[in-house]
Amino acid sequence: MSQPVIVGDHVAEVKELPPPDRRRIKAHKWLTEKRMEDYRGRESKGFELYISKLAEEKIRNHALEHAFERKEVMGLLLGGMYRHNGLEYALVRDVATTDLDATDVSVRFDPRAFEKLFASLEEVGFRYVIVGWYHSHPSYHCFMSSTDVQTQRLMFNLRGHSAIVIDPINKEIEAFYLEEGKVRSRPFAIYWDEYQSPYYGTPVRMRDVGPSEGDLGAGA
């Protein structure tokens, strides 16, 4: 019996797409002072990582849900890789997770729960690329442990891939990536689609206050 043979391949293109408008991005409120400085330094150039408000809320809520049991949580970042004006960036539109095999110092998908993960991948509603992963460090701050770095090297070793680490106890979040085998911090922005704006659809009517004194004067 012979082994399976590769008879063709198709390399996915990085599509040209402008990043989220600057009026629709914000720094994460859990950035440390140092990471906030990085954010400000990057704001005018554009970011290499944008996370939707929806994905950010899911990550934060997932981490908070298990914070007081001190259990780590984990999931996959779903989105796509794009390019604009020569800058490549990843857009995280949603996340997916499943039941976990977790302690306060380790986390993996429960091997019995892969089909639950796959069901959420099927239901995500767009042709995703897994642009990275997230996990929590409940109470011990944001950094990449040797286990985390090993995961990054094995699975998420492209420049565009990111690892988000969140500490729900200290209220910190940070994104990391690998560059020439070294772990680097990656400034990122939270974006929202127009319909996700809390004020979207709220009409703002100009109040009719009648002509001002100046207007009267001009007409006189």
Add this chain to the structure above:
Amino acid sequence: MTIKVKVRNAETGSTVDMEMENENTMSEIVQGAAGYWKKEAGAYVLRRGKKLLRGSQTVLEVGLKDDDEVELIPDPEGGYRAPPF
């Protein structure tokens, strides 16, 4: 009988077309695709739709057909401490 299946790399969106026999196992598919993309086969699982395709199962057993698409999904591990080496 030989069939042709598309294997998708979920981390890039790239795909390969793979020819296989009914007796080939899911492990062989993962190894072939992971090797092509220079990945560690043990760090991935294979899915078709909502189904996990287990390593020891054959093409015949999982009912793979011509032009089916399967996807390599990473199985990450996070942790504070390094595992004992």
